[in-house]
Amino acid sequence: xxxxxxxxxxxxxxxxxxxxxxxxxxxxxxxxxxxxxxxxxxxxxxxxxxxxxxxxxxxxxxxxxxxxxxxxxxxxxxxxxxxxxxxxxxxxxxxxxxxxxxxxxxxxxxxxxxxxxxxxxxxxxxxxxxxxxxxxxxxxxxxxxxxxxxx
Ligand SMILES: [Zn+2]
Numbered sequence: 001x002x003x004x005x006x007x008x009x010x011x012x013x014x015x016x017x018x019x020x021x022x023x024x025x026x027x028x029x030x031x032x033x034x035x036x037x038x039x040x041x042x043x044x045x046x047x048x049x050x051x052x053x054x055x056x057x058x059x060x061x062x063x064x065x066x067x068x069x070x071x072x073x074x075x076x077x078x079x080x081x082x083x084x085x086x087x088x089x090x091x092x093x094x095x096x097x098x099x100x101x102x103x104x105x106x107x108x109x110x111x112x113x114x115x116x117x118x119x120x121x122x123x124x125x126x127x128x129x130x131x132x133x134x135x136x137x138x139x140x141x142x143x144x145x146x147x148x149x150x151x
Contacts, residue, residue, distance in 0.1 A: 018039075
């Protein structure tokens with residue numbers, strides 16, 4: 001796999017665990033957007049683009065996020081344990097939209113994106129720094145999702 005371009009959008013809020021967004025281009029042919037660089041307890045890691053998992057209310061069939069405790073449509077109390085557990089023992093509330101299939105690919109992608117992040121961080125301290133334009137970035141989707149993730 002040849003990663004031909006990586007763009008990093010640094011975020012300013014140091015109180016937030018999200019440090020940057022990134023996009024990457026594979027073989028000059030396909031762009032994967034909405035990668036996130038997150039400061040975790042064990043250092044920086046790369047989160048692949050993901051979507052919220054939902055299920056349907058047993059009473060009204062309304063669609064609810066798995067973290068919802070009550071149905072958004074009818075108010076029925078929802079079982080708190082209805083999400084599965086991921087391989088780190090935490091509730092599985094999100095599914096990756098695009099992700100590496102094996103560890104080698106994961107290491108490659110994470111290594112290159114984190115290196116691009118460090119480069120961008122260095123560049124950002126130089127005079128006359130101009131951030132990449134990210135006309136395709138969907139802040140609203142992110143804000144809503146991230147608010148749930150960190151709560
Ligand atoms: Zn309902």
